[in-house]
Amino acid sequence: MSNATETTTETTTLSDAPPTRWQEYQKIMDNGLWKNNQALVALLGLCPLLAVSNNVVNGLSLGLATLTVLLMSNGLISLIRHHVSSDIRIPVFVAIIATAVTVIDLLMNAYLHTLHGILGIFIPLIVTNCAILGRAEAYASKNTLDKALVDGFFMGLGFMVVLVLLGAMREMIGNGTLFDHIHMLFGDIALNWTIHFSDDYQGVLLAILPPGAFIGLGLLIALKNAMDLKKQNKQQNALGIPVQVSPKTEVTN
Amino acid sequence: MKTDLESTKKTTRNPLFKQMFGSAYKLSLFMFVCIVVLLMVYQLTAPQIAHEQREAMLKTFNKVLPPSLYNNIPLEDTLIITDKNALALLGSKEPVTIYRARQDQHPAGIIFQATARNGYSGHITLLIGVLANGTLSGVRVLEHRETPGLGDKIEEQKSDWILSFKGRTLQVHTENNQLIANDPRWAVKKDGGEFDQFTGATITPRAVIAAVKNALLFVQKRGESLYE
Numbered sequence: 074m075s076n077a078t079e080t081t082t083e084t085t086t087l088s089d090a091p092p093t094r095w096q097e098y099q100k101i102m103d104n105g106l107w108k109n110n111q112a113l114v115a116l117l118g119l120c121p122l123l124a125v126s127n128n129v130v131n132g133l134s135l136g137l138a139t140l141t142v143l144l145m146s147n148g149l150i151s152l153i154r155h156h157v158s159s160d161i162r163i164p165v166f167v168a169i170i171a172t173a174v175t176v177i178d179l180l181m182n183a184y185l186h187t188l189h190g191i192l193g194i195f196i197p198l199i200v201t202n203c204a205i206l207g208r209a210e211a212y213a214s215k216n217t218l219d220k221a222l223v224d225g226f227f228m229g230l231g232f233m234v235v236l237v238l239l240g241a242m243r244e245m246i247g248n249g250t251l252f253d254h255i256h257m258l259f260g261d262i263a264l265n266w267t268i269h270f271s272d273d274y275q276g277v278l279l280a281i282l283p284p285g286a287f288i289g290l291g292l293l294i295a296l297k298n299a300m301d302l303k304k305q306n307k308q309q310n311a312l313g314i315p316v317q318v319s320p321k322t323e324v325t326n
Numbered sequence: 327m328k329t330d331l332e333s334t335k336k337t338t339r340n341p342l343f344k345q346m347f348g349s350a351y352k353l354s355l356f357m358f359v360c361i362v363v364l365l366m367v368y369q370l371t372a373p374q375i376a377h378e379q380r381e382a383m384l385k386t387f388n389k390v391l392p393p394s395l396y397n398n399i400p401l402e403d404t405l406i407i408t409d410k411n412a413l414a415l416l417g418s419k420e421p422v423t424i425y426r427a428r429q430d431q432h433p434a435g436i437i438f439q440a441t442a443r444n445g446y447s448g449h450i451t452l453l454i455g456v457l458a459n460g461t462l463s464g465v466r467v468l469e470h471r472e473t474p475g476l477g478d479k480i481e482e483q484k485s486d487w488i489l490s491f492k493g494r495t496l497q498v499h500t501e502n503n504q505l506i507a508n509d510p511r512w513a514v515k516k517d518g519g520e521f522d523q524f525t526g527a528t529i530t531p532r533a534v535i536a537a538v539k540n541a542l543l544f545v546q547k548r549g550e551s552l553y554e
Binding site: 127153156157158160161164165168169171172175176179180182183184186187190276278281282 | 345348352353356357363364367368374375378379382473474475
Protein backbone atom coordinates (compact mmCIF):
# COMPACT_ATOMS: atom_id res chain seq x y z
CA MET A 74 0.00 0.00 0.00
CA SER A 75 0.92 3.63 -0.21
CA ASN A 76 1.91 3.80 3.45
CA ALA A 77 5.52 2.85 2.78
CA THR A 78 6.09 5.76 0.40
CA GLU A 79 4.34 8.16 2.77
CA THR A 80 6.72 7.20 5.57
CA THR A 81 9.85 7.73 3.52
CA THR A 82 8.78 11.17 2.31
CA GLU A 83 7.91 12.11 5.84
CA THR A 84 11.25 11.07 7.26
CA THR A 85 13.14 13.05 4.63
CA THR A 86 11.19 16.20 5.42
CA LEU A 87 11.79 15.53 9.07
CA SER A 88 15.58 15.47 8.76
CA ASP A 89 15.65 18.62 6.56
CA ALA A 90 13.38 20.58 8.85
CA PRO A 91 14.69 23.08 11.39
CA PRO A 92 14.90 21.78 14.96
CA THR A 93 11.77 23.54 16.20
CA ARG A 94 9.66 21.85 13.57
CA TRP A 95 11.38 18.55 14.29
CA GLN A 96 10.50 18.95 17.95
CA GLU A 97 6.92 19.69 16.95
CA TYR A 98 6.79 16.46 14.94
CA GLN A 99 8.32 14.55 17.81
CA LYS A 100 5.62 15.84 20.10
CA ILE A 101 2.93 14.75 17.62
CA MET A 102 4.57 11.32 17.40
CA ASP A 103 4.74 10.99 21.16
CA ASN A 104 1.06 11.94 21.40
CA GLY A 105 -0.07 9.55 18.70
CA LEU A 106 1.91 6.53 19.80
CA TRP A 107 1.79 6.92 23.55
CA LYS A 108 0.40 9.92 25.45
CA ASN A 109 -2.84 10.28 23.56
CA ASN A 110 -3.02 6.86 21.92
CA GLN A 111 -6.46 6.70 20.33
CA ALA A 112 -7.12 3.15 21.49
CA LEU A 113 -5.45 3.05 24.91
CA VAL A 114 -5.96 6.59 26.22
CA ALA A 115 -8.70 8.23 24.18
CA LEU A 116 -10.54 4.87 23.93
CA LEU A 117 -11.90 5.83 20.53
CA GLY A 118 -12.79 3.42 17.75
CA LEU A 119 -13.50 0.58 20.13
CA CYS A 120 -16.12 -1.05 17.90
CA PRO A 121 -13.70 -2.14 15.17
CA LEU A 122 -10.87 -2.52 17.68
CA LEU A 123 -12.71 -5.07 19.76
CA ALA A 124 -14.52 -6.81 16.92
CA VAL A 125 -11.67 -7.37 14.49
CA SER A 126 -8.74 -7.99 16.83
CA ASN A 127 -9.20 -11.76 17.05
CA ASN A 128 -6.02 -12.41 15.09
CA VAL A 129 -2.95 -10.57 13.88
CA VAL A 130 -3.88 -10.46 10.20
CA ASN A 131 -7.32 -8.97 10.80
CA GLY A 132 -5.85 -6.45 13.23
CA LEU A 133 -3.03 -5.50 10.90
CA SER A 134 -5.24 -5.10 7.84
CA LEU A 135 -7.90 -3.06 9.63
CA GLY A 136 -5.10 -1.02 11.23
CA LEU A 137 -3.54 -0.34 7.83
CA ALA A 138 -6.91 0.61 6.36
CA THR A 139 -7.62 2.97 9.28
CA LEU A 140 -4.16 4.50 9.00
CA THR A 141 -4.63 5.16 5.29
CA VAL A 142 -8.05 6.71 5.88
CA LEU A 143 -6.66 8.90 8.67
CA LEU A 144 -3.80 10.08 6.45
CA MET A 145 -6.18 10.88 3.60
CA SER A 146 -8.83 12.60 5.73
CA ASN A 147 -6.32 14.59 7.81
CA GLY A 148 -4.50 15.75 4.70
CA LEU A 149 -7.62 16.75 2.78
CA ILE A 150 -9.25 18.45 5.75
CA SER A 151 -6.12 20.44 6.48
CA LEU A 152 -6.02 21.54 2.83
CA ILE A 153 -9.60 22.83 2.80
CA ARG A 154 -9.62 24.21 6.35
CA HIS A 155 -9.75 27.86 5.21
CA HIS A 156 -12.58 27.27 2.76
CA VAL A 157 -15.11 25.69 5.06
CA SER A 158 -17.13 27.82 7.45
CA SER A 159 -17.71 26.41 10.89
CA ASP A 160 -21.43 25.72 10.35
CA ILE A 161 -20.89 23.24 7.52
CA ARG A 162 -17.58 21.76 8.65
CA ILE A 163 -18.99 18.58 10.22
CA PRO A 164 -20.98 17.46 7.13
CA VAL A 165 -17.98 18.27 4.93
CA PHE A 166 -15.64 16.28 7.21
CA VAL A 167 -18.06 13.37 7.24
CA ALA A 168 -18.33 13.43 3.44
CA ILE A 169 -14.54 13.47 3.07
CA ILE A 170 -14.08 10.63 5.56
CA ALA A 171 -16.86 8.59 3.95
CA THR A 172 -15.30 9.11 0.52
CA ALA A 173 -11.86 8.07 1.77
CA VAL A 174 -13.32 4.96 3.42
CA THR A 175 -15.32 3.99 0.33
CA VAL A 176 -12.22 4.40 -1.85
CA ILE A 177 -10.25 2.10 0.47
CA ASP A 178 -13.18 -0.34 0.56
CA LEU A 179 -13.34 -0.50 -3.25
CA LEU A 180 -9.57 -0.83 -3.60
CA MET A 181 -9.43 -3.64 -1.03
CA ASN A 182 -12.34 -5.38 -2.71
CA ALA A 183 -10.47 -5.22 -6.01
CA TYR A 184 -6.94 -6.09 -4.94
CA LEU A 185 -7.26 -7.92 -1.58
CA HIS A 186 -10.51 -9.72 -2.28
CA THR A 187 -10.39 -12.58 0.25
CA LEU A 188 -9.25 -10.30 3.03
CA HIS A 189 -12.00 -7.88 2.15
CA GLY A 190 -14.46 -10.76 2.48
CA ILE A 191 -13.21 -11.57 5.98
CA LEU A 192 -13.12 -8.00 7.30
CA GLY A 193 -16.47 -7.46 5.60
CA ILE A 194 -18.56 -4.81 7.28
CA PHE A 195 -15.69 -3.47 9.37
CA ILE A 196 -14.05 -1.68 6.45
CA PRO A 197 -17.12 0.52 5.72
CA LEU A 198 -17.52 0.88 9.48
CA ILE A 199 -14.22 2.78 9.65
CA VAL A 200 -16.48 5.76 8.87
CA THR A 201 -17.90 5.49 12.35
CA ASN A 202 -14.48 5.33 14.00
CA CYS A 203 -14.65 8.42 16.19
CA ALA A 204 -10.87 8.66 16.19
CA ILE A 205 -10.96 9.82 12.57
CA LEU A 206 -13.59 12.54 12.95
CA GLY A 207 -11.94 13.39 16.26
CA ARG A 208 -8.57 14.04 14.65
CA ALA A 209 -10.22 15.95 11.79
CA GLU A 210 -12.06 18.25 14.19
CA ALA A 211 -9.45 18.59 16.92
CA TYR A 212 -6.27 18.73 14.87
CA ALA A 213 -6.38 18.69 11.06
CA SER A 214 -8.89 21.53 10.76
CA LYS A 215 -6.59 23.81 12.77
CA ASN A 216 -3.12 22.88 11.54
CA THR A 217 -0.93 23.01 8.45
CA LEU A 218 -0.81 20.15 5.96
CA ASP A 219 2.53 18.72 7.09
CA LYS A 220 1.54 18.61 10.76
CA ALA A 221 -1.88 17.17 9.93
CA LEU A 222 -0.26 14.39 7.89
CA VAL A 223 2.26 13.57 10.62
CA ASP A 224 -0.58 13.56 13.15
CA GLY A 225 -2.72 11.30 10.95
CA PHE A 226 0.17 8.92 10.41
CA PHE A 227 1.15 8.53 14.05
CA MET A 228 -2.41 8.47 15.40
CA GLY A 229 -3.15 5.74 12.85
CA LEU A 230 0.06 3.91 13.71
CA GLY A 231 -0.72 4.05 17.43
CA PHE A 232 -4.15 2.60 16.73
CA MET A 233 -2.71 -0.08 14.46
CA VAL A 234 -0.06 -1.15 16.98
CA VAL A 235 -2.75 -1.70 19.60
CA LEU A 236 -4.88 -3.67 17.11
CA VAL A 237 -1.91 -5.89 16.21
CA LEU A 238 -0.86 -6.42 19.84
CA LEU A 239 -4.40 -7.29 20.90
CA GLY A 240 -4.75 -9.52 17.85
CA ALA A 241 -1.48 -11.31 18.67
CA MET A 242 -2.53 -11.86 22.29
CA ARG A 243 -5.95 -13.20 21.34
CA GLU A 244 -4.65 -15.36 18.51
CA MET A 245 -1.87 -16.90 20.62
CA ILE A 246 -4.11 -17.70 23.56
CA GLY A 247 -7.26 -18.48 21.66
CA ASN A 248 -5.90 -20.35 18.67
CA GLY A 249 -2.31 -21.27 19.51
CA THR A 250 -1.07 -19.67 16.29
CA LEU A 251 0.45 -16.43 15.12
CA PHE A 252 0.10 -14.79 11.70
CA ASP A 253 -2.54 -17.28 10.55
CA HIS A 254 -3.78 -16.47 6.99
CA ILE A 255 -1.08 -13.84 6.53
CA HIS A 256 -0.79 -14.77 2.85
CA MET A 257 -4.10 -12.98 2.31
CA LEU A 258 -2.29 -9.74 3.03
CA PHE A 259 1.17 -10.34 1.55
CA GLY A 260 0.49 -12.88 -1.19
CA ASP A 261 1.90 -16.36 -1.71
CA ILE A 262 5.40 -15.60 -0.37
CA ALA A 263 3.85 -15.42 3.09
CA LEU A 264 2.31 -18.90 2.91
CA ASN A 265 4.81 -20.32 5.44
CA TRP A 266 4.87 -17.39 7.83
CA THR A 267 2.24 -18.84 10.14
CA ILE A 268 3.61 -19.99 13.49
CA HIS A 269 1.92 -22.95 15.19
CA PHE A 270 2.86 -23.26 18.83
CA SER A 271 1.48 -26.74 19.39
CA ASP A 272 -0.11 -29.34 17.17
CA ASP A 273 -2.93 -30.37 19.46
CA TYR A 274 -3.73 -27.05 21.08
CA GLN A 275 -7.46 -26.93 21.76
CA GLY A 276 -7.65 -23.17 22.02
CA VAL A 277 -9.19 -20.94 24.64
CA LEU A 278 -12.55 -19.86 23.31
CA LEU A 279 -12.78 -16.92 25.72
CA ALA A 280 -9.88 -15.15 24.03
CA ILE A 281 -11.49 -15.37 20.58
CA LEU A 282 -14.96 -14.31 21.70
CA PRO A 283 -15.80 -10.65 22.46
CA PRO A 284 -15.02 -10.85 26.20
CA GLY A 285 -11.45 -11.75 25.27
CA ALA A 286 -11.15 -8.42 23.47
CA PHE A 287 -12.31 -6.48 26.53
CA ILE A 288 -10.00 -8.41 28.86
CA GLY A 289 -7.08 -8.04 26.47
CA LEU A 290 -7.62 -4.32 26.03
CA GLY A 291 -7.92 -3.91 29.79
CA LEU A 292 -4.59 -5.70 30.26
CA LEU A 293 -2.91 -3.50 27.63
CA ILE A 294 -4.22 -0.32 29.30
CA ALA A 295 -3.04 -1.58 32.69
CA LEU A 296 0.39 -2.33 31.23
CA LYS A 297 0.63 1.16 29.75
CA ASN A 298 -0.39 2.77 33.03
CA ALA A 299 2.12 0.67 34.96
CA MET A 300 4.89 1.75 32.58
CA ASP A 301 3.87 5.40 32.91
CA LEU A 302 3.88 5.11 36.68
CA LYS A 303 7.31 3.52 36.73
CA LYS A 304 8.70 6.27 34.51
CA GLN A 305 7.12 8.93 36.70
CA ASN A 306 8.62 7.45 39.86
CA LYS A 307 12.03 7.21 38.25
CA GLN A 308 11.99 10.86 37.21
CA GLN A 309 10.98 11.99 40.66
CA ASN A 310 13.69 9.90 42.29
CA ALA A 311 16.29 11.43 40.01
CA LEU A 312 15.23 14.87 41.18
CA GLY A 313 15.44 13.75 44.79
CA ILE A 314 11.76 14.32 45.45
CA PRO A 315 10.01 11.64 47.49
CA VAL A 316 7.80 9.37 45.45
CA GLN A 317 4.17 10.41 45.49
CA VAL A 318 1.58 8.32 43.79
CA SER A 319 -1.08 10.53 42.30
CA PRO A 320 -4.68 9.54 43.04
CA LYS A 321 -5.41 9.14 39.30
CA THR A 322 -2.81 6.44 38.83
CA GLU A 323 -3.91 4.75 42.03
CA VAL A 324 -7.39 4.40 40.63
CA THR A 325 -6.21 3.05 37.32
CA ASN A 326 -4.05 0.50 39.07
CA MET B 327 -43.44 53.89 7.26
CA LYS B 328 -44.26 50.50 5.84
CA THR B 329 -41.64 50.65 3.13
CA ASP B 330 -39.09 51.81 5.65
CA LEU B 331 -39.73 48.80 7.85
CA GLU B 332 -39.49 46.45 4.92
CA SER B 333 -36.19 47.86 3.81
CA THR B 334 -34.65 47.47 7.26
CA LYS B 335 -35.99 43.92 7.38
CA LYS B 336 -34.33 43.22 4.07
CA THR B 337 -30.96 44.50 5.17
CA THR B 338 -31.01 42.40 8.33
CA ARG B 339 -32.18 39.36 6.46
CA ASN B 340 -29.80 39.60 3.56
CA PRO B 341 -26.51 38.69 5.23
CA LEU B 342 -28.15 35.69 6.85
CA PHE B 343 -29.54 34.49 3.55
CA LYS B 344 -26.25 35.16 1.89
CA GLN B 345 -24.47 33.04 4.46
CA MET B 346 -27.04 30.28 4.14
CA PHE B 347 -26.84 30.13 0.39
CA GLY B 348 -23.08 30.40 0.51
CA SER B 349 -22.89 27.43 2.88
CA ALA B 350 -25.37 25.42 0.85
CA TYR B 351 -23.43 26.16 -2.32
CA LYS B 352 -20.13 25.14 -0.76
CA LEU B 353 -21.58 22.02 0.79
CA SER B 354 -23.08 20.94 -2.55
CA LEU B 355 -19.77 21.62 -4.23
CA PHE B 356 -17.92 19.38 -1.76
CA MET B 357 -20.52 16.64 -2.12
CA PHE B 358 -20.26 16.89 -5.90
CA VAL B 359 -16.47 16.50 -5.79
CA CYS B 360 -16.80 13.52 -3.43
CA ILE B 361 -19.33 11.86 -5.73
CA VAL B 362 -17.14 12.40 -8.78
CA VAL B 363 -14.13 10.90 -7.00
CA LEU B 364 -16.18 7.90 -5.89
CA LEU B 365 -17.60 7.34 -9.36
CA MET B 366 -14.12 7.43 -10.82
CA VAL B 367 -12.71 4.96 -8.32
CA TYR B 368 -15.76 2.75 -8.79
CA GLN B 369 -15.31 2.75 -12.55
CA LEU B 370 -11.62 1.94 -12.17
CA THR B 371 -12.11 -0.93 -9.74
CA ALA B 372 -15.37 -2.44 -11.06
CA PRO B 373 -13.80 -4.78 -13.67
CA GLN B 374 -11.18 -5.98 -11.18
CA ILE B 375 -13.83 -6.59 -8.51
CA ALA B 376 -16.00 -8.53 -10.97
CA HIS B 377 -12.97 -10.58 -11.98
CA GLU B 378 -12.07 -11.34 -8.36
CA GLN B 379 -15.64 -12.33 -7.52
CA ARG B 380 -15.68 -14.67 -10.50
CA GLU B 381 -12.36 -16.21 -9.48
CA ALA B 382 -13.52 -16.64 -5.89
CA MET B 383 -16.71 -18.28 -7.12
CA LEU B 384 -14.82 -20.63 -9.44
CA LYS B 385 -12.56 -21.64 -6.56
CA THR B 386 -15.52 -22.72 -4.44
CA PHE B 387 -17.15 -24.35 -7.48
CA ASN B 388 -14.10 -26.56 -7.84
CA LYS B 389 -14.49 -27.68 -4.25
CA VAL B 390 -18.07 -28.90 -4.61
CA LEU B 391 -17.84 -30.27 -8.15
CA PRO B 392 -14.51 -31.57 -9.54
CA PRO B 393 -13.68 -29.56 -12.70
CA SER B 394 -12.54 -32.78 -14.41
CA LEU B 395 -16.19 -33.87 -14.67
CA TYR B 396 -17.29 -31.12 -17.03
CA ASN B 397 -16.02 -29.05 -19.93
CA ASN B 398 -18.51 -26.21 -20.23
CA ILE B 399 -18.54 -22.95 -18.28
CA PRO B 400 -21.23 -23.31 -15.58
CA LEU B 401 -21.07 -19.59 -14.82
CA GLU B 402 -22.55 -18.98 -18.26
CA ASP B 403 -25.03 -21.87 -18.23
CA THR B 404 -27.53 -20.90 -15.58
CA LEU B 405 -31.12 -21.52 -14.65
CA ILE B 406 -32.96 -19.19 -12.32
CA ILE B 407 -35.44 -20.72 -9.90
CA THR B 408 -38.33 -18.47 -8.95
CA ASP B 409 -40.98 -21.04 -7.99
CA LYS B 410 -42.03 -20.47 -4.35
CA ASN B 411 -42.24 -24.13 -3.32
CA ALA B 412 -38.80 -24.80 -4.74
CA LEU B 413 -37.36 -21.73 -3.05
CA ALA B 414 -38.81 -22.89 0.26
CA LEU B 415 -36.83 -26.13 -0.08
CA LEU B 416 -33.70 -24.11 -0.80
CA GLY B 417 -34.35 -21.87 2.21
CA SER B 418 -34.24 -18.75 0.09
CA LYS B 419 -36.61 -15.84 -0.37
CA GLU B 420 -34.76 -14.52 -3.37
CA PRO B 421 -34.52 -16.31 -6.74
CA VAL B 422 -31.75 -18.91 -6.76
CA THR B 423 -29.33 -19.37 -9.64
CA ILE B 424 -28.47 -22.93 -10.64
CA TYR B 425 -25.13 -23.31 -12.39
CA ARG B 426 -25.18 -26.28 -14.75
CA ALA B 427 -22.10 -28.30 -15.59
CA ARG B 428 -22.05 -30.44 -18.73
CA GLN B 429 -19.61 -32.85 -20.29
CA ASP B 430 -19.93 -32.66 -24.10
CA GLN B 431 -23.52 -31.34 -23.80
CA HIS B 432 -24.53 -34.19 -21.45
CA PRO B 433 -25.60 -33.24 -17.92
CA ALA B 434 -22.71 -33.62 -15.47
CA GLY B 435 -23.92 -31.85 -12.36
CA ILE B 436 -25.31 -28.69 -10.87
CA ILE B 437 -24.02 -26.18 -8.36
CA PHE B 438 -26.27 -23.91 -6.35
CA GLN B 439 -26.63 -22.08 -3.09
CA ALA B 440 -28.96 -23.13 -0.32
CA THR B 441 -29.61 -21.47 3.00
CA ALA B 442 -30.11 -23.09 6.38
CA ARG B 443 -32.42 -20.64 8.08
CA ASN B 444 -32.35 -22.27 11.51
CA GLY B 445 -28.69 -22.04 12.50
CA TYR B 446 -27.72 -21.23 16.06
CA SER B 447 -27.17 -17.58 15.17
CA GLY B 448 -28.69 -16.61 11.88
CA HIS B 449 -28.54 -18.08 8.43
CA ILE B 450 -25.92 -20.48 7.14
CA THR B 451 -25.27 -20.15 3.41
CA LEU B 452 -24.16 -23.35 1.69
CA LEU B 453 -22.82 -24.12 -1.74
CA ILE B 454 -23.97 -27.55 -2.90
CA GLY B 455 -22.78 -29.62 -5.82
CA VAL B 456 -24.98 -32.48 -7.06
CA LEU B 457 -24.03 -34.93 -9.81
CA ALA B 458 -26.45 -35.70 -12.61
CA ASN B 459 -27.40 -39.00 -10.93
CA GLY B 460 -28.50 -37.24 -7.73
CA THR B 461 -25.38 -38.00 -5.69
CA LEU B 462 -23.86 -35.19 -3.65
CA SER B 463 -20.43 -34.24 -4.94
CA GLY B 464 -19.69 -31.72 -2.24
CA VAL B 465 -20.99 -29.16 0.23
CA ARG B 466 -19.20 -26.08 1.54
CA VAL B 467 -20.22 -23.33 3.93
CA LEU B 468 -20.02 -19.92 2.30
CA GLU B 469 -21.21 -17.77 5.16
CA HIS B 470 -22.23 -18.31 8.76
CA ARG B 471 -22.20 -16.68 12.15
CA GLU B 472 -22.08 -19.78 14.34
CA THR B 473 -20.14 -19.74 17.61
CA PRO B 474 -16.37 -19.87 17.08
CA GLY B 475 -14.96 -23.08 18.53
CA LEU B 476 -18.33 -24.86 18.66
CA GLY B 477 -20.61 -24.39 15.67
CA ASP B 478 -17.90 -23.19 13.33
CA LYS B 479 -16.67 -26.76 12.84
CA ILE B 480 -18.90 -26.74 9.78
CA GLU B 481 -16.08 -24.79 8.09
CA GLU B 482 -13.67 -26.87 6.07
CA GLN B 483 -10.68 -25.17 7.70
CA LYS B 484 -11.85 -26.12 11.19
CA SER B 485 -12.93 -29.73 10.74
CA ASP B 486 -13.55 -32.45 8.17
CA TRP B 487 -17.22 -32.72 9.06
CA ILE B 488 -18.53 -30.94 5.96
CA LEU B 489 -16.66 -33.47 3.78
CA SER B 490 -18.88 -36.27 5.10
CA PHE B 491 -21.64 -35.16 2.71
CA LYS B 492 -19.66 -36.21 -0.34
CA GLY B 493 -21.11 -39.22 -2.16
CA ARG B 494 -24.36 -39.31 -0.19
CA THR B 495 -27.78 -39.79 -1.71
CA LEU B 496 -31.30 -39.24 -0.49
CA GLN B 497 -33.97 -41.92 -0.57
CA VAL B 498 -37.42 -40.67 -1.47
CA HIS B 499 -40.86 -42.17 -1.91
CA THR B 500 -44.06 -40.93 -3.51
CA GLU B 501 -47.07 -40.13 -1.41
CA ASN B 502 -50.22 -38.57 -2.93
CA ASN B 503 -48.23 -37.75 -6.08
CA GLN B 504 -45.72 -35.89 -3.92
CA LEU B 505 -42.09 -36.79 -3.55
CA ILE B 506 -41.25 -37.06 0.11
CA ALA B 507 -37.86 -37.63 1.70
CA ASN B 508 -37.78 -40.97 3.46
CA ASP B 509 -34.31 -41.39 4.74
CA PRO B 510 -33.54 -41.74 8.46
CA ARG B 511 -29.80 -41.58 7.74
CA TRP B 512 -30.12 -37.82 7.22
CA ALA B 513 -29.82 -36.76 10.86
CA VAL B 514 -27.15 -36.45 13.52
CA LYS B 515 -26.29 -39.63 15.43
CA LYS B 516 -28.06 -38.31 18.50
CA ASP B 517 -31.30 -38.28 16.46
CA GLY B 518 -30.65 -41.72 15.00
CA GLY B 519 -28.94 -40.61 11.81
CA GLU B 520 -25.49 -41.14 10.35
CA PHE B 521 -23.90 -37.72 10.80
CA ASP B 522 -21.60 -36.79 13.68
CA GLN B 523 -22.72 -33.99 15.93
CA PHE B 524 -20.29 -31.56 17.59
CA THR B 525 -19.74 -31.52 21.32
CA GLY B 526 -21.68 -28.57 22.61
CA ALA B 527 -23.32 -27.75 19.29
CA THR B 528 -26.09 -29.91 17.83
CA ILE B 529 -28.24 -27.11 16.47
CA THR B 530 -25.70 -26.12 13.82
CA PRO B 531 -25.16 -29.59 12.25
CA ARG B 532 -28.91 -30.29 12.44
CA ALA B 533 -29.59 -27.10 10.48
CA VAL B 534 -26.95 -27.89 7.85
CA ILE B 535 -28.12 -31.50 7.43
CA ALA B 536 -31.74 -30.41 7.03
CA ALA B 537 -30.78 -27.76 4.49
CA VAL B 538 -28.75 -30.19 2.37
CA LYS B 539 -31.50 -32.81 2.62
CA ASN B 540 -34.11 -30.32 1.39
CA ALA B 541 -31.81 -29.22 -1.40
CA LEU B 542 -31.42 -32.85 -2.53
CA LEU B 543 -35.18 -33.29 -2.40
CA PHE B 544 -35.51 -30.25 -4.63
CA VAL B 545 -33.04 -31.77 -7.11
CA GLN B 546 -34.93 -35.08 -7.16
CA LYS B 547 -38.25 -33.31 -7.65
CA ARG B 548 -36.95 -31.35 -10.61
CA GLY B 549 -34.91 -34.22 -12.05
CA GLU B 550 -33.94 -33.87 -15.70
CA SER B 551 -35.77 -30.56 -16.10
CA LEU B 552 -32.91 -28.82 -14.30
CA TYR B 553 -30.71 -29.30 -17.33
CA GLU B 554 -33.20 -28.12 -19.92
